[in-house]
Amino acid sequence: MLSFRGGIHPPGMKDLVNGRAIESMPLVPLYRVLLQQHIGAPARPVVKAGDVVRKGQVLSEPQGFVSASVHAPTSGKVRGVEECIHPVTGLASPCVVIEADGEDTWVEGLPSELDPFSMEGSELVSMVRSSGIVGMGGATFPTHVKLSPPKDKPIDAFIINGVECEPYLAADHRLMLEEPLRVISGARVVMRILGLSDAVMAIEANKPDAVDVMRREVPGSIRVEVLGVKYPQGAEKQLIKAVLGREVPSGGLPMDVGALVHNAGTCAAIWDACSSGIPLIERVTSVTGSGIREPKNIRVRIGTPLRDVIEFCGGVEEDAVKVIFGGPMMGIAQYSMDVSVTKGTSGVLVLGSRDVDRSSYTSCISCGRCVDACPMGLLPNVLSKLGERSMWEEALSFNLMDCIECGSCAYVCPARRPIVHFIKHMKALSREASAKKRQAV
Amino acid sequence: MSEGILVSSSPHIRSPEDIGWIMRQVIYALIPGAAVGVYFFGVPAFNVVWVSVVSCIVVEALIQRLMGRPITIRDGSAAVTGLLLAMNLPPGAPWWLVVIGALVAIGLGKQVYGGLGNNPFNPALTARVFLLISFPVEMTTWLVPRPLLVHSADAVTGATPLGAIKTAVFMHGSLASVGHVSIMDLFMGNVGGSLGEVSALALIVGGAYLIYRRIISWHIPVFYIGTVFVMTGIFWLINPGVYANPVFHVFSGGLMLGAFFMATDLVTSPVTVMGKVIFAIGCGVITVVIRLWGGYPEGVSFSILIMNAFVPLINRGTRPVVFGAAR
Ligand code: SF4
Numbered sequence: 001m002l003s004f005r006g007g008i009h010p011p012g013m014k015d016l017v018n019g020r021a022i023e024s025m026p027l028v029p030l031y032r033v034l035l036q037q038h039i040g041a042p043a044r045p046v047v048k049a050g051d052v053v054r055k056g057q058v059l060s061e062p063q064g065f066v067s068a069s070v071h072a073p074t075s076g077k078v079r080g081v082e083e084c085i086h087p088v089t090g091l092a093s094p095c096v097v098i099e100a101d102g103e104d105t106w107v108e109g110l111p112s113e114l115d116p117f118s119m120e121g122s123e124l125v126s127m128v129r130s131s132g133i134v135g136m137g138g139a140t141f142p143t144h145v146k147l148s149p150p151k152d153k154p155i156d157a158f159i160i161n162g163v164e165c166e167p168y169l170a171a172d173h174r175l176m177l178e179e180p181l182r183v184i185s186g187a188r189v190v191m192r193i194l195g196l197s198d199a200v201m202a203i204e205a206n207k208p209d210a211v212d213v214m215r216r217e218v219p220g221s222i223r224v225e226v227l228g229v230k231y232p233q234g235a236e237k238q239l240i241k242a243v244l245g246r247e248v249p250s251g252g253l254p255m256d257v258g259a260l261v262h263n264a265g266t267c268a269a270i271w272d273a274c275s276s277g278i279p280l281i282e283r284v285t286s287v288t289g290s291g292i293r294e295p296k297n298i299r300v301r302i303g304t305p306l307r308d309v310i311e312f313c314g315g316v317e318e319d320a321v322k323v324i325f326g327g328p329m330m331g332i333a334q335y336s337m338d339v340s341v342t343k344g345t346s347g348v349l350v351l352g353s354r355d356v357d358r359s360s361y362t363s364c365i366s367c368g369r370c371v372d373a374c375p376m377g378l379l380p381n382v383l384s385k386l387g388e389r390s391m392w393e394e395a396l397s398f399n400l401m402d403c404i405e406c407g408s409c410a411y412v413c414p415a416r417r418p419i420v421h422f423i424k425h426m427k428a429l430s431r432e433a434s435a436k437k438r439q440a441v
Numbered sequence: 442m443s444e445g446i447l448v449s450s451s452p453h454i455r456s457p458e459d460i461g462w463i464m465r466q467v468i469y470a471l472i473p474g475a476a477v478g479v480y481f482f483g484v485p486a487f488n489v490v491w492v493s494v495v496s497c498i499v500v501e502a503l504i505q506r507l508m509g510r511p512i513t514i515r516d517g518s519a520a521v522t523g524l525l526l527a528m529n530l531p532p533g534a535p536w537w538l539v540v541i542g543a544l545v546a547i548g549l550g551k552q553v554y555g556g557l558g559n560n561p562f563n564p565a566l567t568a569r570v571f572l573l574i575s576f577p578v579e580m581t582t583w584l585v586p587r588p589l590l591v592h593s594a595d596a597v598t599g600a601t602p603l604g605a606i607k608t609a610v611f612m613h614g615s616l617a618s619v620g621h622v623s624i625m626d627l628f629m630g631n632v633g634g635s636l637g638e639v640s641a642l643a644l645i646v647g648g649a650y651l652i653y654r655r656i657i658s659w660h661i662p663v664f665y666i667g668t669v670f671v672m673t674g675i676f677w678l679i680n681p682g683v684y685a686n687p688v689f690h691v692f693s694g695g696l697m698l699g700a701f702f703m704a705t706d707l708v709t710s711p712v713t714v715m716g717k718v719i720f721a722i723g724c725g726v727i728t729v730v731i732r733l734w735g736g737y738p739e740g741v742s743f744s745i746l747i748m749n750a751f752v753p754l755i756n757r758g759t760r761p762v763v764f765g766a767a768r
């Protein structure tokens with residue numbers, strides 16, 4: 001079966017939710033829609049306190065090309081543009097707070113009837129752009145940017161990423177099972193935009209039912225490829241390597257090897273945008289883990305507070321100790337119940353104390369497990385030792401910046417070294433230093 | 442929520458295989474080899490084993506206590522060192538020799554460098570070589586193996602097979618005077634030698650377990666033993682009158698113990714596959730050179746310690762190919 005070098009086999013833990021149909025979460029009284037839900041320049045708010053907004057209405061304008069707008073998840077009144085805790089950075093970040101009126105009325109003109117297959121590629125891209133779509137696997141890179149490759153980097157291969165290799169999560173799995181046509185049609189829109197006659201849908205072998213459904217539903221132009229179960233099979237570079245045999249160069253982008261990857265959820269959002277003009281205001285996410293009473297897959301509005309999500313899923317168990325946005329390998333631990341769901345929230349994972357290893361770390365014992373596990377061919381043992389001493393300059397020569405922060409190294413480390421923590425710390429130091437250098441020039 | 446929310450960096454789950462788990466597997470894997478030693482050498486061997494394990498644990502705890510470091514005897518690494526040290530000592534070693542060995546292994550071999558993970562040399566081998574140089578008589582007094590049930594009151598001493606051929610070649614210039622050594626005895630352990638090195642079979646079983654559990658990879662034992670086999674084979678073909686045959690070399694002395702358990706020490710061996718192969722071949726070559734031409738009959742300990750010193754260099758020279766690196 002197709003796969004890549006390195007990687008690990010953590011327990012899947014998917015059966016907590018992968019058999020549960022997606023439930024739509026009812027409206028809540030208050031939404032906090034963060035303005036920065038994407039990689040790139042922040043968006044500028046275009047509403048102010050007291051404004052009445054409708055569902056789907058634009059709340060912010062993107063600043064520059066690599067940026068994305070956000071939209072009202074429901075109708076109601078703007079309480080203001082306030083500072084909220086950002087679930088990714090953990091810092092205060094501006095967000096539009098909306099008091100829902102409970103009517104959930106659409107903004108004028110939505111949803112509309114469009115036929116994307118009679119539209120021009122550029123029109124479709126601007127639909128995607130104005131709908132605020134970003135990579136929904138968690139990377140949150142603005143989708144329209146990926147759909148606008150520069151002339152000298154033609155795309156000849158498109159992969160629909162249905163791998164969902166993070167343990168526990170099953171949101172993409174359920175989406176592919178229950179709404180295969182949204183995913184497939186979105187993928188066909190992408191193919192139209194890029195003028196491609198074929199595409200590959202990649203699914204990990206642990207989702208045989210999704211493979212069956214997709215094999216039944218896809219048109220002849222899309223080939224369903226089953227991949228071996230290994231983490232991080234869904235990481236963009238590893239996926240391209242497994243499916244196409246191409247290696248994205250160090251420091252490069254998929255387009256450098258003519259490849260484009262979109263997550264299954266992103267494809268569904270592209271379909272909504274291009275077929276009915278509906279912007280990205282909700283997503284499917286898995287709420288799971290041993291610490292949550294009723295694990296569920298939910299369709300949740302962007303901006304829904306974590307507190308409400310947890311409540312909708314029966315609340316937390318007595319021994320719950322950790323709440324994570326995303327999966328257990330790359331997700332981010334939350335310290336406040338006031339954070340809200342973003343476009344990149346692929347899961348809400350609540351771990352109980354038995355799932356969490358709290359032992360402190362020791363010296364590296366040079367076992368080499370991290371080296372075998374690293375899908376990028378790095379030396380995580382060396383990086384972690386350098387990280388302990390904040391020696392980021394030295395770490396650059398050990399390809400610090402090639403690390404995809406997949407966590408495989410730290411997962412296998414018997415000395416329990418927080419390798420990814422050290423790496424993130426050094427990356428931040430290095431970025432800080434180059435920002436300073438730029439200022440000085 | 443019970444004890445408040447935990448906030449720490451990803452990943453949020455860890456493999457259950459921590460250092461303690463690894464050390465437990467190594468102990469399980471060493472038990473067959475140690476058991477055969479006790480079977481053939483009786484009560485004195487049993488005493489060496491427990492005195493060594495207990496002393497290593499006590500010495501580790503004491504040193505860490507004195508230096509104000511956290512006491513880590515529960516990770517099992519001191520017990521592993523103790524067991525390995527016992528297996529590298531003559532089965533009739535006096536108790537004080539064992540205790541000095543433990544002091545050297547844990548003190549000079551491990552704690553002076555800052556504890557587990559920071560030591561460049563294998564602690565048990567450091568102690569063995571220290572004792573060999575300081576107490577040559579005690580370290581080369583070998584009990585003659587007798588199965589447990591027929592053990593007599595007074596122990597009889599003799600030579601190891603490697604010692605016998607070294608003496609023969611030194612005294613007479615040929616192997617002609619050496620009595621026949623059965624490969625079967627070498628395989629089962631019915632020969633003189635260090636407590637835990639005598640039975641190739643038991644060591645292979647334990648080593649196979651470690652490979653199966655992915656504690657060690659097969660590269661070091663296979664390339665180490667393979668190198669010894671090929672090199673001694675070449676010299677045996679050239680002059681079988683002076684050089685013993687390769688099968689004898691592979692199954693005698695400390696090679697199996699060294700190749701499966703000492704050269705594979707995680708801390709003191711290279712991290713990449715390529716590095717491990719280079720390291721293992723180096724161990725093999727040095728072992729053969731010492732066995733055939735050196736002053737000692739056996740070269741496994743020295744060869745591994747010498748190669749330990751090269752590990753940083755080997756690691757530097759065998760960096761893995763980075764994904765997407767220009768080729
Ligand atoms: S070093 Fe980076 S890329 Fe390699 S395993 Fe660790 S987190 Fe993943």
Ligand code: SF4
Nearest residue numbers: 364365367368370413
């Ligand atoms: S897995 Fe941990 S202990 Fe092993 S080499 Fe890597 S950092 Fe060191």
